[in-house]
Every structure is written in structure tokens, then in C-alpha cells.
Amino acid sequence: MRSERRLFLADGPKAVEGALSVPGCVVEVFATPAATEQYAGLATEAVEVPWTLVDDRALASLSDSVSPAGVVALCRHLDRPLDDLLSTPRRLVALCADVRDPGNAGTVVRCADAAGVEVVVLAGSSVDAYNPKTVRASVGSLFHVPVAVEPDAAAAVRAARAAGLTVLAADGAGEVDLFEADELLTRPTAWLFGNEAWGLPDELAALADHRVRIPIHGRAESLNLSTAAALCLYASARAQRRTLQE
Structure with missing residues (x-):
């Protein structure tokens, strides 16, 4: 997905926060209900992109972290020539x-x-x-x-x-x-x-x-x-x- 569709996953609140600060970077955010409550400020920032609630199992499938933070953003590549x-x-x-x-x-x-x-x-x-x-x-x-x-x-x-x-x-x-x-x-x-x-x-x-x-x-x-x-x-x-x- 990263190379062919020029999309990647930003895992965790800091990465998602950074991605949301770049206009047009984030395609969609996936978060558990608990993470949505914990990181309510991020959900507020994501007014222009879909914020999709998923269960812990689905979120874990998107994260390679041992202890997922519960929020992942699907992002467009940022590199330039x-x-x-x-x-x-x-x-x-x-x-x-x-x-x-x-x-x-x-x-x-x-x-x-x-x-x-x-x-x-x-x-x-x-x-x-x-x-x-x-x-x-x-x-x-x-x-x-x-x-x-x-x-x-x-x-x-x-x-x-x-x-x-x-x-x-x-x-x-x-x-x-x-x-x-x-x-x-x-x-x-x-x-x-x-x-x-x-x-x-x-x-x-x-x-x-x-x-x-x-x-x-x-x-x-x-x-x-x-x-x-x-x-x-x-x-x-x-x-x-x-x-x-x-």
C-alpha cells in the first residue's frame, strides 16, 4: 500500500496530530471509542476528514505497536522531488x-x-x-x-x-x-x-x-x-x- 497507492499509516496520537497539521495529508482516522474519548482534541481537529470508530481488534490489525494507542491515521505520502x-x-x-x-x-x-x-x-x-x-x-x-x-x-x-x-x-x-x-x-x-x-x-x-x-x-x-x-x-x-x- 505504501509504495503502490502512496498511502501510509500514522500510528499514535503524536503522529496523528502531526498528520492533521498538514492540509490534505489525512484520508481517514481510525480510533477506538476509548481513544476517541481520551484524545478528544484530535477528534475536534479532524473536522474535515472521516473519524471512524473501530473495535480494539480492528485497530490492532492496523498497528504494529505492541501496545497500540488506539488511534491511527491513513495518510498520503509527503515526499517531494x-x-x-x-x-x-x-x-x-x-x-x-x-x-x-x-x-x-x-x-x-x-x-x-x-x-x-x-x-x-x-x-x-x-x-x-x-x-x-x-x-x-x-x-x-x-x-x-x-x-x-x-x-x-x-x-x-x-x-x-x-x-x-x-x-x-x-x-x-x-x-x-x-x-x-x-x-x-x-x-x-x-x-x-x-x-x-x-x-x-x-x-x-x-x-x-x-x-x-x-x-x-x-x-x-x-x-x-x-x-x-x-x-x-x-x-x-x-x-x-x-x-x-x-
């Missing part, structure tokens, strides 16, 4: 290449939303943006940040550079220290993040303008993807906002 999203000048973009874990992908989208990222790109062989775990891990942020899906990760990097963005590859062996890169971070930037297990392939990282490492002061071997993304995106957001205020 990358060229369209980059046709407007951007200051901060997140490119995720071959990110396979849906929880990680959703958490990166959530971090991007919090940091003020303007576009998130799921590139290469990344997980489906509409995987139920991705949607749930984004905690509604999937509905706040414009998302593009680009099967060719190298093409996504080239598109970012063509749009005037400095591409920074997050790389543990990078030549630039994140904490000494404020001048670099003030530029309009696209951060490039790689796979959870093997990072960025050399040929893809080579397309970036710089490779940036997060310094590790303790004995940990590395940081996980979502933590690294949060640090990098917030470092850029801090540097850019400070420059705008000066």
Missing part, C-alpha cells in the same frame, strides 16, 4: 545515505526538525520514510520537515552542491574538527550522514567539500548515527543563528 525542495535557497539540509534502521531514520528526522533543518533527504538504499517504525520514531516530525527520497546518493550530494550548499560529510576520520569549525559551519550547509554500521563509502564522502569528525575525548569507539547527527546539526544551527544575530 529533491530538485523542487532545493529550488528555494536553503541554509541547513540533512542528507542520509543508506540509513537502514527505521528507528535511526525517524530519530534523525526528529533531530533535524528540532535543529531547524529545512530539508531531509533519504538517499541511496535508505529505509522507507513511511515504515511504521520510522514514522513513530520521528514523533510527528515527519510531518514538519520537507522530505525527499533520492535513490542515487551521489546525485543527492551533487544536487546539494549545485544548489550552493557546502556539503560536510560526518566522518570519524575527517580532517576538520567539529568543535573548531565555526567559520565553516556558518555557510549554507548540507550534512551528509552514512550507514549505521559502515558509515560513508569513500567514493561518496569524496564528493563532499569537507569531512568533519566529532572529537571523542573518552574511550568510546564511536557515536551512533542519531547522536552524531544531533551534534552536527545543532553545531550548524548554533553557528548560523549566531551569525544572523550579529
Whole structure:
């Protein structure tokens, strides 16, 4: 259903709330009577879409959660072509290449939303943006940040550079220290993040303008993807906002 009809399910009150905030996104909401009473505010927001009461068994068939919250929205896909999203000048973009874990992908989208990222790109062989775990891990942020899906990760990097963005590859062996890169971070930037297990392939990282490492002061071997993304995106957001205020 997700790929053929470009429809997906948003499971839980936060996801449904986010979906309802996007005009035309929600096709129908399914909820148990108990959830309808508990989330009466959502039912009020859904005045322009059908709100269908279902029993617990029917609701459980729509949810992959161990403990369903009792409310699920049927939604239209939100992703847009990358060229369209980059046709407007951007200051901060997140490119995720071959990110396979849906929880990680959703958490990166959530971090991007919090940091003020303007576009998130799921590139290469990344997980489906509409995987139920991705949607749930984004905690509604999937509905706040414009998302593009680009099967060719190298093409996504080239598109970012063509749009005037400095591409920074997050790389543990990078030549630039994140904490000494404020001048670099003030530029309009696209951060490039790689796979959870093997990072960025050399040929893809080579397309970036710089490779940036997060310094590790303790004995940990590395940081996980979502933590690294949060640090990098917030470092850029801090540097850019400070420059705008000066």
C-alpha cells in the first residue's frame, strides 16, 4: 500500500496530530471509542476528514505497536522531488545515505526538525520514510520537515552542491574538527550522514567539500548515527543563528 497507492499509516496520537497539521495529508482516522474519548482534541481537529470508530481488534490489525494507542491515521505520502525542495535557497539540509534502521531514520528526522533543518533527504538504499517504525520514531516530525527520497546518493550530494550548499560529510576520520569549525559551519550547509554500521563509502564522502569528525575525548569507539547527527546539526544551527544575530 505504501509504495503502490502512496498511502501510509500514522500510528499514535503524536503522529496523528502531526498528520492533521498538514492540509490534505489525512484520508481517514481510525480510533477506538476509548481513544476517541481520551484524545478528544484530535477528534475536534479532524473536522474535515472521516473519524471512524473501530473495535480494539480492528485497530490492532492496523498497528504494529505492541501496545497500540488506539488511534491511527491513513495518510498520503509527503515526499517531494529533491530538485523542487532545493529550488528555494536553503541554509541547513540533512542528507542520509543508506540509513537502514527505521528507528535511526525517524530519530534523525526528529533531530533535524528540532535543529531547524529545512530539508531531509533519504538517499541511496535508505529505509522507507513511511515504515511504521520510522514514522513513530520521528514523533510527528515527519510531518514538519520537507522530505525527499533520492535513490542515487551521489546525485543527492551533487544536487546539494549545485544548489550552493557546502556539503560536510560526518566522518570519524575527517580532517576538520567539529568543535573548531565555526567559520565553516556558518555557510549554507548540507550534512551528509552514512550507514549505521559502515558509515560513508569513500567514493561518496569524496564528493563532499569537507569531512568533519566529532572529537571523542573518552574511550568510546564511536557515536551512533542519531547522536552524531544531533551534534552536527545543532553545531550548524548554533553557528548560523549566531551569525544572523550579529
